Amino acid sequence: MAWRLPPVVTAVGALFLNWRLPEGNWPRPMLVLYCLSGMLMMTGLMAEHLGGAGEGEGFMAKGLVVVIALVAVLATAGARDLVLTYGIPALALGWVVMGQSLSAVEWFSALIHPMLMAVLGIVVAEELLRVRLAAFAARQELARNASTDVLTGLANRRAFDERLEAEHARSLRVGSGYALVMTDLDHFKHVNDTWGHEVGDEVLRELAQRLVSVLRTEDMLGRWGGEEFMALLPGAGEREAMTVAEKLRHAVADTLFATSAGSIPVTTSLGVAVFRGEQLPGMVARRADIALYAAKENGRNRSETA
């Protein structure tokens, strides 16, 4: 009874804490304590059994089931806690065994199984942790790929739309507002036709970097279509958005693009639209598109506002 009481007390304690402090910092230390008390219970039952005064093997088997369940939960966090929860009971057991006048063979047979289990448990726990971390990293990578444009590394259309919808909803709710700046390369077909698609791709990558370097951290740039990019400027009004559009335009036009085919002059046209309480974000984007069309019509390498 004395051996079985500590795991019960810690289990009840965990339930109590879960009730009183659901957001507290207690689950991990409590789990370690829970596991340690279970391991000590098992050690105690084994020691008594070895000393001849013990409860039968049936009790040990039941205790073992409890211990396996506890350790399995703790093992998912790696070997760190297991070294403690295995180590202390193993030392206690060694101490008990040494205190008895046993032959070397009896010593060995008493200690070999717990020791073997401890080593195996620690190895398995580390391996489990490694597998779990690898699976987590793979999931993160998958999520990143699903929202990233492969060529430029920018947010793809899907990821941009998600952010735009969130910003639009926020603007409708609290009136914060935002602006969209749509950017399109001028005569990009000519770049592809003259220097090839590879060089066209190099231009797109360099363009993405230059545009990002102009924007603030809270802004977002996404690849909207083939050679179209869209910037979302939270909280921006028309004047501010036009200033940003001009900065973007200069960042492209003022310095030649260094490509594998040599230095190429590149320009962009930009269309600006500011949120005006439209019901759908697509309506704002549509106005940015119309402004961009006007910029193309008015001679390219310029910014226009809707």
Ligand SMILES: Nc1nc2c(ncn2[C@@H]2O[C@H](COP(=O)(O)OP(=O)(O)OP(=O)(O)O)[C@@H](O)[C@H]2O)c(=O)[nH]1
């Ligand atoms: N290299 C490369 N080219 C692309 C990509 N996506 C779209 N394009 C090209 O972008 C060009 C767009 O051509 P147009 O729509 O005629 O526009 P433009 O030549 O830029 O002319 P304006 O927009 O009117 O100034 C086409 O040649 C497409 O093949 C891409 O990922 N890589």
